[in-house]
Amino acid sequence: MEGDESFSDKDVPTRRTKPKVVKKKAKLVEAGPTKSAAKSKPDTGKTATPADEPKHLVVETTRAADCAEGELNPRGTEDKEKRKSVTTTSSAREDQTFQPVPWSYISDEEEMEVGEEEMRLRDGRGIIPRDVDLAEEFQIKYVGSSNARLGTTVKGEGVDQIKKTILRLVGLVPDETTPSDLDVFEASPQLVLSQEEQGLTSGQRETLFQEIFRRGGRVDVEDKPGWFLIIHKAPTTGLIHLCLEMAHKSRGASIYVAIRLCTKPKCYQYNQTLSSDVFPKCIQHQPNPIYTVMKVTDYNRRDVLVIFHLKFVSSVASNASNQKKDEETEMQINLICSGQPSWKNYCATEDLKTRPIPRSISRHHFNNESEALRMLSFESTIGMFMKLASGSQPIINLDDVIPLCYGMEGEIDARLKELGMELKIRRHLTLAEKKKVKYPFPGEYVLGRAAAANQQPEKGKTFFYTIMSCDMWYFGWTNTPDFKNRLVLVGGTDGARxxxxxxxxxxxxxxxxxxxxxxxxxxxxxxxxxxxxxxxxxxPTMTPYLLANCEDDDKKAMKTKTIEAKMIIAGYVAYLLGFRNPIRPNSDVGYSTNKCVFISLVDSNSWGEICEFVKLFWGFEPMLKKYERN
Ligand SMILES: [Zn+2]
Ligand SMILES: [Zn+2]
Missing domain, CATH: 1.20.5 (Single alpha-helices involved in coiled-coils or other helix-helix interfaces)
Incomplete structure (x- = not known):
């Protein structure tokens, strides 16, 4: 919640009232579990809070009248309209005249030397659209650590602890029972060993709420210092929810925020639950999911184009118009961006004249996640070329890891041309020309050289390899020059496996x-x-080849990962230009099987090195040429 959000996932305190306190009943102290939920002592209000400590939120200590069993809001309460207050963010959203900073390719490349060398057959050829359906092994995939930007859901931090706390309060044993878990219950009057099968019944939810009320409306989350479960009334909608309360940094100050827990049985997630819903649902359990791909820019930045691609899932009525979908999803981008490290880093840039406000440039909605992934990969792959294009107008591309786009060669060619550039072969090198090409990255290139045979694993040394077949290539790095287990199928889901x-x-x-x-x-x-x-x-037979090594002492292997990213992009360019496995004669036109690449590791200075590597490996020199419509 950097800045004023007009639409927030989290309730922020509006009043600074001390929480009401209900004294814990003596009976409970004796009977309750000794080291779990019961350890959360109610705030007596007597201990002075240090000035820098955030104040807790106001909590409910009794249930509103006329609620059904296991519910917190009176019968018949309906979902509220999402909050739409007028703020700088909402004015940015509603600015109909907004145009992003224009961007087009300005070539700084010298004209091709004419006549100096004899033209060869493939010189000047561009991207080749493949007129075949993309085989399963070449499909676009997002592999790697999941994150919300790509619309994949992971178990939220602390969800297990929240679950454990709730089950204990209700008197159930968490599924992943460990001996120490059982000890707690041996001291309790009732040894309840039943597990949560169907999710909490309304009676069990009732017990949960009553237990929290008895403890003053707030209990500690087990093994999560500073996290609490509270029963909280959303200041904006007046709806009462079971919430996670945790400290949140806003403009440098720490404040407590309340985040609603999902009300789907057996779910303890809290991501993207809405304060306007009577029964909030997490991102996975919202009805009618739509998958949105957005190209986002900084509304306040006028000197340089900022782009950032998002894919996220949200819940919109299935018959909603496109305009309605646009409006609903636009309201979420501030929240989604504020959770993205690269956007946060950008916001922290020194000398920014105005605070960044995310605003969409383009929006696409899908009912199907794989179609959305295809769009994300297309847009972010185009963004990669904009970032790489040397000598162009500057651009700030905030994407970190992107899914590479396959099977849309014609569309990529057309979009690059719209942007004023064209990916082409500048030169099919002759053998003599190829011999002069040098390995462009730090380290030693060993492919096809005697040195390849006597590489040894060594501390501070990394190795690059390619795996190729008659119709594909894959680039990667490793700590060992030995590939014995590289293609063992267990444990990995990279493009080669x-x-x-x-x-x-x-x-x-x-x-x-x-x-x-x-x-x-x-x-x-x-x-x-x-x-x-x-x-x-x-x-097809797959063969791994050792390519090169690199001295890299860095624990995070940033130098190595940067070289890898450039090799992967080189492999991708080779795919677009329709190259073949350069080692096996009579190979088919090949595909790159690297599914993702960290474009945060490359910039416009990288393009030259990428081209050099393509020359060295495939014997073709690619170029981004200025494209002019005639
Ligand atoms: Zn925030
Ligand atoms: Zn859920």
Whole structure:
């Protein structure tokens, strides 16, 4: 919540009232679990709070009248309209005249030297659209650590602890019972071993709320110092919810915020629950999910184009108009951006004249997550080329890791041309020209050299490799020059392993199919020579090659990861330009099987190095050429 949010996921305190306190009953002290929920002593109000300590939120200590069992709001309470107050953010949202900073490619490349060298057949050729359906192994994927920007949900921090706390308050044993968990209950009057099967019943929810009320409306979350479960009335809507209370930094000061827990049975998540809902649901449990891909910019920044791509899921009525979807999702971008490290870093940039306000440039809504991923990959891959294009207008691209776009070669070509650039082959190098190309990255290039055979693992040394088949390549790095286990299928889901898994399964499936047909024909007594079967599908042979090494003492291996990112982009450019495996003759036109790349590690200075690597590895020099419509 950096700055004034007009629409916030979190309730912030509006009053500075001391929490009301209900004295814990003596009976409870004796009977309650000794080291779990009961350890949260009610705030007696007597201890002085240090000045820098944030004040707790106001909590409810009794239930509103006329609630059904296990509910906190009176019967018949309905969801409220989402809050729409007028703030700088909402004015940015509603500014109909807004135009992003224009951007187009300005080439600083010198004209191609004409006549100096003899033109070769492929010189000047551009991106080749593949007129085939994208095979499963080449599909766009997002692999790696999940994050909300990409719309994948992970278990929120502390969700297990919240669950444990709640189950204990209700008198249930958490699923992942450990011996120490059981000890607590041996001291209790009732040894309840039933687990939560269907989620809490309304009776159990009632018990939970009453237990919290008895403790003054606030209990500690187990093993999460500074986290509390509270029963809280949203200041904006007046709805009462079971909330997680935690300290949140806002403009340098720490304040407590209340975040509603999901009300779906068995769910203890708290991400993106709305204060306007009587029964708030987390992002996974909201009805009618739509997947939105947005290109976001900084509304206040006029000197340079800022772009940031988001994909997120939200809940909008299924028959909502596109305009309604735009409005509803636009209201969320401030919150979503404020949770993104790269946006936060950007906001912390020194000398920013005005506080950044995220504002969408383009919006696309999908009912299907994979279509949204396709759009995200397309837009962010275009953003990657804008970032790499050297000599262009400056751009601030806040994307960190992006899913690379496959199967849309024609669309990529068209969009790059709209932006005034064209990806082309400048030169198909002759053997003599190729010999002069130097490895552009720090470290030693060993592919095809004697040194490749005697590389040893060494502290502070990293290795780059490629894995190739007749129709694909994959680039990566490792701590060892040995590849014995690189393609073992357990434990990894990188593009190379996925390729192996999918193509081997295809081979197996075809073998089974043929086997079944042969069996049938034998049973029918058909003569063998008259039987026709589909051809076997042989999974392509995959070969790893050691490419290079690098001295890298850094624990985070940033130098290594930067080189890897450039190799991956080189492999992607080679795919767009329709190159083949340069080591195996007679290979097909290839695909890159790296699914993602950290573009936060590259900038416009990287393009030259990427081109040098493509020259070295494939023997072609790519270029981004100024494109002019005629
Ligand atoms: Zn915030
Ligand atoms: Zn949920």
């Amino acid at each position: 996925e390729y192996k898994r999918i193509t081997e399964k295809r081979q197996k499936d075809r073998e089974l199919e043929i086997g079944g047909l042969q069996q049938r024909d034998r049973e029918l007594g058909r003569a063998e020579e008259l039987c026709i079967y589909p051809p076997p599908l042989k999974a």
